[in-house]
Amino acid sequence: MKISRxxxxxxxxxxxxxxxxxxxxxxxxxxxIYNLPDEKDFLSVNLTYDGKSFYxxxxxxxxxGTVNTDHSTTPLHFEIVNPRYGDGRPYTDLFQVKPVxxxxxxxxxxxxxxxxxxxxxxxVDRPLFEVxxxxxxxxxxxxxxxxxxxxxxxxxxxxxxxxxxxxKISNSGGSTIVKDFMILPWRVQDYEPYSDRNPYDGEIAPxxxxxxxxxxxxxxxxxxxxxxxxESSNLPLRTNDDFxxxxxxxxxxxxxxxxxxxxxxxxxxxxxxxxxxFNETKWNELxxxxxxxxxxxxxxxDVAYPIxxxxxPTKYTNGGSAKLDFSYSRKGFGGGLITASFGLxxxxxxxxxxxxxxxFQRENPRFENE
Numbered sequence: 001m002k003i004s005r006x007x008x009x010x011x012x013x014x015x016x017x018x019x020x021x022x023x024x025x026x027x028x029x030x031x032x033i034y035n036l037p038d039e040k041d042f043l044s045v046n047l048t049y050d051g052k053s054f055y056x057x058x059x060x061x062x063x064x065g066t067v068n069t070d071h072s073t074t075p076l077h078f079e080i081v082n083p084r085y086g087d088g089r090p091y092t093d094l095f096q097v098k099p100v101x102x103x104x105x106x107x108x109x110x111x112x113x114x115x116x117x118x119x120x121x122x123x124v125d126r127p128l129f130e131v132x133x134x135x136x137x138x139x140x141x142x143x144x145x146x147x148x149x150x151x152x153x154x155x156x157x158x159x160x161x162x163x164x165x166x167x168k169i170s171n172s173g174g175s176t177i178v179k180d181f182m183i184l185p186w187r188v189q190d191y192e193p194y195s196d197r198n199p200y201d202g203e204i205a206p207x208x209x210x211x212x213x214x215x216x217x218x219x220x221x222x223x224x225x226x227x228x229x230x231e232s233s234n235l236p237l238r239t240n241d242d243f244x245x246x247x248x249x250x251x252x253x254x255x256x257x258x259x260x261x262x263x264x265x266x267x268x269x270x271x272x273x274x275x276x277x278f279n280e281t282k283w284n285e286l287x288x289x290x291x292x293x294x295x296x297x298x299x300x301x302d303v304a305y306p307i308x309x310x311x312x313p314t315k316y317t318n319g320g321s322a323k324l325d326f327s328y329s330r331k332g333f334g335g336g337l338i339t340a341s342f343g344l345x346x347x348x349x350x351x352x353x354x355x356x357x358x359x360f361q362r363e364n365p366r367f368e369n370e
Contacts, residue, residue, distance in 0.1 A: 109314025
């Protein structure tokens with residue numbers, strides 16, 4: 001009897017399917033017979049962090065902590081557990097949910113108005129303190145002195161007032177607990193440099209060279225001053241531990257629209273210097289601000305906060321800070337051109353109406369030609 005080729009093909013295919021089914025049954029049977037476990041992720045018992053003590057500043061977004069997974073299978077799930085003070089009392093204030101900005105498009109410093117900036121970010125609700133999917137801890141800039149008690153004003157941090165917490169890390173391979181993280185936040189520091197204030201209580205800081213003298217105080221110094229001569233002495237003005245010819249104040253002012261930034265220049269008598277005297281300053285490129293208003297007493301912009309908005313480098317920043325450059329030129333002896341300049345690298349974290357004041361407190365700058 002002759003068997004057709006198509007019948008042989010069908011039989012062959014059926015045989016292969018049957019063999020495959022028997023093999024699968026065999027494998028399953030082996031797992032049952034030998035009680036082999038399902039494959040799971042690897043979770044190392046040696047997971048570590050680069051540090052477990054954090055001292056962030058309230059009112060600004062701080063990212064802290066880097067995890068060493070020790071080749072554990074990712075992704076990992078991170079959860080803050082057992083938040084407690086040093087005496088064992090639980091706390092919840094760090095986990096209050098408040099609105100914060102989240103960028104949805106990259107800010108690059110080319111935006112032409114405030115509306116264009118605001119279109120690149122949105123408001124979302126976040127706990128004041130949380131851990132993200134990478135294991136990084138985040139204290140958001142929505143935190144304030146009123147929401148979270150900062151470290152002691154007298155610099156004595158009692159253990160019962162220090163916050164601790166543990167971190168649960170897990171994947172399908174199980175979970176582990178990394179214990180005894182500590183967070184001790186500083187009170188809000190609205191701006192940088194903050195050298196004119198005591199970081200513990202926010203009050204005026206004493207002169208570091210004469211701290212017991214109530215008539216002296218610490219100042220913010222300009223980042224640089226070059227070729228600025230005194231009006232009467234015609235000698236270079238200086239700012240250092242001994243000579244404070246030019247000092248800076250960063251302070252709030254009233255009467256703005258809630259997002260103004262103003263620049264003021266004062267002479268030795270505390271009177272306003274007309275900004276037009278700084279004739280080489282590129283006012284349209286000074287800060288990423290809009291609707292510039294220049295008067296005989298100040299120059300003002302509408303700005304978005306914080307300043308700078310992100311860590312992305314732009315023509316308005318220098319090493320993560322916003323930068324200011326003021327300059328003017330005059331003729332020296334023999335008709336040569338002298339270009340004088342000074343500037344400040346700064347940050348402002350808190351939204352509001354702020355002015356940055358440059359005070360020539362000992363001698364006025366020389367603007368006249370020789």
